[in-house]
Amino acid sequence: MNEDKDSLTSEEKTIMPILFLGHGNPMNAIQENEFVEGFRTISKDILKPKAILCISAHWETRGTFVTAMPHPETIHDFGGFPQALFQVQYPAPGSPELAKHVQELITQTTVLADDSWGLDHGAWSVIKHLYPKADIPVVELSIDHNKPASYHYELAKALAPLRQEGVLIIGSGNIVHNLRQVAWDKLNDGSYGYDWAIEANNKVKKAVLEGDHQALINYANMGKSLQLSIPTPEHFIPLIYILALQKDTDSINIFNDKLVGGSLSMTSVMYS
Numbered sequence: 564m565n566e567d568k569d570s571l572t573s574e575e576k577t578i579m580p581i582l583f584l585g586h587g588n589p590m591n592a593i594q595e596n597e598f599v600e601g602f603r604t605i606s607k608d609i610l611k612p613k614a615i616l617c618i619s620a621h622w623e624t625r626g627t628f629v630t631a632m633p634h635p636e637t638i639h640d641f642g643g644f645p646q647a648l649f650q651v652q653y654p655a656p657g658s659p660e661l662a663k664h665v666q667e668l669i670t671q672t673t674v675l676a677d678d679s680w681g682l683d684h685g686a687w688s689v690i691k692h693l694y695p696k697a698d699i700p701v702v703e704l705s706i707d708h709n710k711p712a713s714y715h716y717e718l719a720k721a722l723a724p725l726r727q728e729g730v731l732i733i734g735s736g737n738i739v740h741n742l743r744q745v746a747w748d749k750l751n752d753g754s755y756g757y758d759w760a761i762e763a764n765n766k767v768k769k770a771v772l773e774g775d776h777q778a779l780i781n782y783a784n785m786g787k788s789l790q791l792s793i794p795t796p797e798h799f800i801p802l803i804y805i806l807a808l809q810k811d812t813d814s815i816n817i818f819n820d821k822l823v824g825g826s827l828s829m830t831s832v833m834y835s
Contacts, residue, residue: 815833
């Protein structure tokens with residue numbers, strides 16, 4: 564990851580986009596639906612990356628870790644789903660080189676190398692639709708659950724050089740994610756959302772489009788609808804990482820902008 568700039572090709576000098584992906588139900592990994600098609604469509608607008616760095620809602624730790632193994636396993640970190648989902652493998656290689664580079668870039672805290680985690684469903688269930696051949700190295704960066712959004716925003720800024728090094732950075736979570744309020748009988752209705760969930764989703768989209776990062780960092784102050792939509796922060800924090808990496812010249816593309824089950828949003832964002 565430390566090539567001499569003069570030796571880089573014009574493609575490698577291209578600034579990579581950044582993605583926040585609403586990953587939703589793990590079944591999206593094996594179902595055909597409009598959200599899966601949205602992931603595939605967006606991938607057509609992205610130059611094939613040299614590697615992927617994913618911040619997933621499903622890897623929370625005390626401290627900050629980065630996967631550093633050459634061959635991460637596919638983690639099935641869920642229960643109660645059909646056996647077909649547990650049989651899915653996404654055998655993308657890892658990148659100890661990228662992991663080490665991430666450790667060097669982040670000086671705000673000590674980033675520890677991890678060789679036991681792998682790729683959780685927040686990563687593989689969406690990345691498999693972007694790159695089904697599993698031929699791009701994938702590294703995960705954990706979320707320190709003891710730290711506030713403002714901490715993660717500042718930490719993420721250190722990753723900015725990766726955009727110029729051919730690395731695609733993905734935050735995987737959900738803007739609206741309240742599992743206790745899911746209307747399970749409407750889980751397949753791609754147009755149903757509680758009023759508070761719709762309001763929260765719209766507030767977040769407005770702030771994203773206006774570049775109001777501070778409002779989103781302080782999301783708990785954005786009203787009752789945000790508090791209901793984000794009862795715990797882990798699915799929202801990946802968006803904070805992506806916001807921190809936005810450039811003034813980036814265009815914003817919001818896609819997969821629907822709610823499912825009343826209290827889950829698939830809303831996704833690409834900055835490019």
